Amino acid sequence: MPQNLTTIAFDADDTLWHTERFFRLTQEHFADLLRDFVEPGHLEERLLEAERRNVGHYGFGVKGFVLSMIETAIEVTDEKVPATVIRDLMASGREMLQHPIDLLPHAAEVVEATAKTHRVLMITKGDLVDQERKLAQSGLGELFSWVEIVSHKTPDVYQAAFTRYGDGPDRAMMVGDSMRSDIVPAVAIGSYAAHVPHGLEWELEKADAPADTTKFRTLGDLGELPALISEIG
Missing domain, CATH: 1.10.150.240 (Putative phosphatase; domain 2)
Known part of the structure; x- marks a missing residue:
């Protein structure tokens, strides 16, 4: 199956x-x-x-x-x-x-474990040079099949990425802290989404959670992600 x-x-x-x-x-x-x-x-x-x-x-x-x-x-x-x-x-x-990278709890272990069973991507916004620096310093770079550094995260961006590097939106999950950028546009194209709130939220990233969907879940931290992936199958 x-x-x-x-x-x-x-x-x-x-x-x-x-x-x-x-x-x-x-x-x-x-x-x-x-x-x-x-x-x-x-x-x-x-x-x-x-x-x-x-x-x-x-x-x-x-x-x-x-x-x-x-x-x-x-x-x-x-x-x-x-x-x-x-x-x-x-x-x-x-x-x-120039600030050194400070990984969040469970980040390294969860990305490493997920990369053994799934195709793992990074889709992030920001300045190209700065994001490349942070990725290199994180020690996680080799775990990702592909990295996309984009200007904005929209349904079209996710549609293109999940089609080009995966098996389409319906078999993909987006994991992130921003409701506006990570969750809402991914759910809009039929993808799964795991919201991992950081605790500090920039005003421009706030949005209402998706309604009437079974493909969205809020997690306490990244350590809960493997169980959710296993549950979905």
Whole structure:
């Protein structure tokens, strides 16, 4: 009897390794730098507005985040932001791009075990160079049959990936922390999806969970994934 599932795709950031917490720490530093100009809560709102405007232009990742912080700093200070602040923000971005990879619990063991029984893919968003660096440092690279680093995660992206590298969407599962990017578009094309919440969620990645489907499950952590895969068959 053929397997129901032959292809398992993993998101990377905050699914296999920590990412969002470094953005949060940098954003706290950003608030400290501009504390004399604007209240932190209002600054957070203005930064989110800039990120929402810019994500279509700069994409996801550290570089777009830094550019949005610089743009916000210029706006909230009426173009009076000190050059030292801009320099500090750029240095913070470089530090983020050089930060060592910190794998999430169970990531290595689960990917390794899954790769022995299924075709394993990585489908992730972000800056190409940064994501390639993180994958190389993670030690997981050789376990993946294919890696896709994309600008946006849409139903068409998943459809193409699961058709090209797997046996079609209905025999594939997407595993990730983002409801908007990892779960909703995968379920929309008939794939299975395992939501593994990270605990820190970027506002632009929030979405309602899929309704009226048996192909979606929320897990406590990645350690629960092998049992779910075995259950589906």
